[in-house]
Amino acid sequence: MSNHIFRKKSLEKVSSPEQLNDYIRASSPGVWTVLAAVAILLLGVCIWGAFGRVDTVVQALAVCEDGKTRCYVARQDYDSIAVGMPVRVNGQERTIASIARLPEKVSDDLNVYIQHAEVLQGAGWVYALQLDEGIDEGVYAAQIVTESIAPASFLWN
Numbered sequence: 001m002s003n004h005i006f007r008k009k010s011l012e013k014v015s016s017p018e019q020l021n022d023y024i025r026a027s028s029p030g031v032w033t034v035l036a037a038v039a040i041l042l043l044g045v046c047i048w049g050a051f052g053r054v055d056t057v058v059q060a061l062a063v064c065e066d067g068k069t070r071c072y073v074a075r076q077d078y079d080s081i082a083v084g085m086p087v088r089v090n091g092q093e094r095t096i097a098s099i100a101r102l103p104e105k106v107s108d109d110l111n112v113y114i115q116h117a118e119v120l121q122g123a124g125w126v127y128a129l130q131l132d133e134g135i136d137e138g139v140y141a142a143q144i145v146t147e148s149i150a151p152a153s154f155l156w157n
Helices: 008-015 029-051 075-080
Strands: 054-065 068-074 086-089 092-099 125-131 138-149
Touching: 054 075, 054 086, 068 075, 068 086, 068 138, 075 125, 086 125
Parallel strands: none
Antiparallel strands: 054 068, 054 138, 068 125, 086 092, 086 138, 092 125
């Protein structure tokens, strides 16, 4: 009995001169497409990790009247806010110029919209923040950025 490692049909294919000029197909184009997509995704994640930011924000309500912008935050968010923090209002970024030391009671003195705003819902007391620049008159949802971290910093800590 003879021991053959390779099948006879496979040996005939390789040994025929017509087959020697053909390329060997190691993988299909579909595999290369998937590999390229994974590489592009991985590159995008690396770029975002190096240059992107992850922000921690506090929701607030901004009111602009007579060219002055005041932000109202709930009492439980007051401790995480400081002068100089950026505030996003209506697609524009402003800075906190001052923070009231004492809270204001949500009462009839405040705008009706402020009293019933979802951001301040259930807050009996609010703190007023003065922003550095005014915006167009109106009432806006605002976000105060309390912390901004580059995702790559998680790798080094």
